[in-house]
Amino acid sequence: MLDQEQVAEPVVRRRNPLVTGLLVVIAVPFVVLVLLRLLGIDGNRYTAAALALVPYATVGGLLLGVVALVLRRWKTGALVLLLAGALVLTLLPRMSADEQPAVNGRPLKVMAANLYFSQADPATVVRLVRDNGVEVLTLLELSPQGEAALEKAGLFTLLPHRVSKAAAAGAGSAVVSKYPLTEAPLAGPSALKQPGARVEFGDGTGVEIVAVHPLPPVESMDDWRTTLKGLPKPTGDLPVRILAGDFNATLDHEVFRDVLDGGYADAADERGMGLSATWPEGLFPPPVTLDHILVDDRVAVRDFKVFELPNGDHSAVYAELTVPV
Helix, strand or coil: CCHHHCCCCCCCCCCHHHHHHHHHHHHHHHHEEEEEEECCCCCCHHHHHHCHHHHHHHHHHHHHHHHHHCCHHHHHHHHHHHHHHHHHEEEEEEEECCCCCCEEEEEEEEEEEECCCCCCCHHHHHHHHHHHHCCCCEEEEEEEEHHHHHHCCCCHHHHHHHEEEHHHCCCCCEEEEECEEEEECCCCCCCCCCCEEEEEEECCEEEEEEECCCCCCCCCHHHHHHHHHHHCCCCCCCCEEEEEEECCCCCCEEEEEHHHHCCEEEHHHEECCCCCEEECCCCCCCCECCEEEEEEEECEEEEEEEEECCCCCCCCCEEEEEEEE
């Protein structure tokens, strides 16, 4: 018979409550962010800013979940990985190209450029227009001085028609075109101006376009939400509509998805480039996708590109389209 001293007692490993507490503290804001995203709640200026970082939060959540499982915090790890997986499902469609509608129409090349209070290099803007055959361009954060610099660089030789709302301190916008323009009050009011215009192709056909630019939500949540809600919806008739500019919003913002649900498609998302960052040009804060070209669902998106703008803080976005006419 074995002595009691010879009987091996099971070893019970105590979990460090500090480690558990630290994991929970890190997990809570992640869980809140996921719930806001999945429930479609933009919230206030702080949560709206956080929602722009959902792609980064997804990667962080996957890492956190794995770390929690390695540390044998099973419930915490499983919950975090489950929620991170739900975010992955919202991101995957942005990385694959969608089938485009069969369109009997004409090609159109569109670009949108935020000029960073007209500090972006005007020569680069002109080069991008020339090299890519841009036919319609929206300019954001445009001042009268910036407009004059673009004219001196030769932009209005390439695109001679414009509807301009240039404003002091770069608080204005413009639509510039190869084709004649007719100004149209398509969008609601905005502190940063949002000119709209009908682009006349010369054969009785055309498209309508808005230079989109709400204030960022961190400056004015009300203006951001109201301006995006005031964007025009496509109509069942022609001409089709295009919204191009700096939306200060990503596909993870509910108010932006509402615009899409009104009958638009995001050109980057259509080409599998929905995670292409457009702001800022540097690495801090983490780059996010704020600039978009939205097209009527009847428009086919053939190509999408992002171009750097020296001395600017946003990248320009470019799309090749086939529009029904």
